[in-house]
Amino acid sequence: MVVRPIAVVTDLAVVGAGVLGLTAALWARHRHPAWTVLVLDRQQVLHGASGHSLAIAAPSGHTPRVRELALRSGQLYRSGVFREAVRDRAGLVVCRAATARALSHHLTAPVRRLPAIEPYEAGLLGELRTDAGDEVYAVGRGFLHVEVAALAAWVDIVPDWPVVSCIRTRSCWELRGPGGAVHRARRVVVAVGPWAAPEVGDRSGAAWGAGGGRVKRVAVLRVPAARATASDPLVVFPEENLLLAPADGYVEVSFLRTRWRDVPLSGDGQPGADPADQGLTDEDLAEGRSALAARGPSLAARATVGRAFWDTYYPDAEPRVTSPPGDRSLVRLDGGAGTGVRLAPALAEAAIGAVE
Template structure:
């Protein structure tokens, strides 16, 4: 049974919420932590995430967060090699006008190197990779077309994850140290008790009829910003919810295929070797959507818009985009994740990561824990976590 009182309640069990719970239990192993989600863990935006980590950031803070998170995931993977985190080679395509900014936004560890074309692909058992093998201008990635003046840069440090599977593994590790409540909705977040007195705690009224009292609460709701329980609390943040669409390209990636980021369009092609298909992500501009309505799949407009974008980069792949993923995510007005104390610090909001929830989740969790005034963190490895259980 869930205790009537807990030290920290984390609301939202996507990648950010799970990382927050993991961070808290790592810093204070004897803390009582309850992790709640209106669905099963990882089934919101995390399940639809492309999971691509690009070693970059539009501001100094985001670059710092990207660097921290990249190191965190590297340590996690080293401690548990079976985690669904996969290194992937990556190239960045930019116009001459935008190329000078690349070295500013990409981390030094990316080791950006100008090349004349995408590197040759390694031999593979999948003949006839995506596109036209006879394109002499850009050997190695024959399906992709570039403007004549495009600059191509090799980039180190990219990886992608099956974010849903990773959340499942993280929560499996958390269970000995935290209480998980799945399919338990939070209907109200109150900083004043039912008797009208401010006790310094936060009361969560749950959809099961229970009331959970917490010393501190971390809200990690993903795109559910408008949930009645916390809509008023988070409204001053100015975050909005945007639709996210990606096509699945029914083409088996060759072993040497790499991710290609189209810098000017904020789009990318990602070979999902572990799943056996490609993913094409582009910038959808449909704002202020309701995540509870994003369950009807691809619309004709989605398909037309996504294929139109893909045709500009890889026309021969466009007709292979016959499926995909549709959902939404929360975006901040600053372009940086929102990690902010609310209600005199008793409630902390963590999210609105602008489509980079997976990429920045460890750093978001660390900032949230700092706002809870927890002690410094230990190393990140799964083995360290296990040894504390």
């Protein structure tokens, strides 16, 4: 819910209205109903990665810690706090047996091999190519689709309020924004994704830096598909880094994009003003068509529209929950590898546990 800034000192201020910030705010309200909680964002709600991604939480992780966080997030998503904003999605994985064996070590949900794919050929899978040696696996109770807009409707958000710095005083944090405006909070969670984080320090000039990730281009194609329905399972081709999410009459396709920047985003995100432009470029489209052609040539031929955005990736692809030395009343959250939706509830639980 969009609100105006308030003059009182809030119990918690969240910087960033993406999925990490929104889940942190909701978890704080769940844990501490008496707290005043306010989310501040530099732009309009859901302008960034969380508003443009497929918002699919996959039951997987490349390390034991990430798998633990993914499993915990699935439990929390299905709890009363977030339950109305998520729905379960069935999933199919199409790959060779050796790939499936390797993948099984990274999944947190049961997988079973299907004896035949004919029951699914009437839907989207009938328009996709399976190769000799491919096997099809069903993933049980694992994928979740998250309605991030529903999360945003349940918290108080001040849009167009970029936080430039967070300064520690004796009694609270001063969050300094546009035109010299100041918001004060006893606790702060910073979850800004690929955007430049506010400077964090104290009035003596001591500063704390966090970050180190790179900013990666992410793109999604939206392709007309008459056979597709919203009840069809997701289809994953791990060997091609493709994820297809069917809806009624179309399919959204996530693919591996290979464009990077080494510095955070800093502009206003409007088209032409900053690399944060959410529009799909000719380069995005060409790379997406090439990736999709390997498994869905007819879909690739029809692909003309989609969306693109940026997200933060760390070399080790590990999420981060960090605080300035000696002061846990401020926490910074980073998904680590475009995994904000997948890990958000567990990271929110950790962040609020740190600032309590």
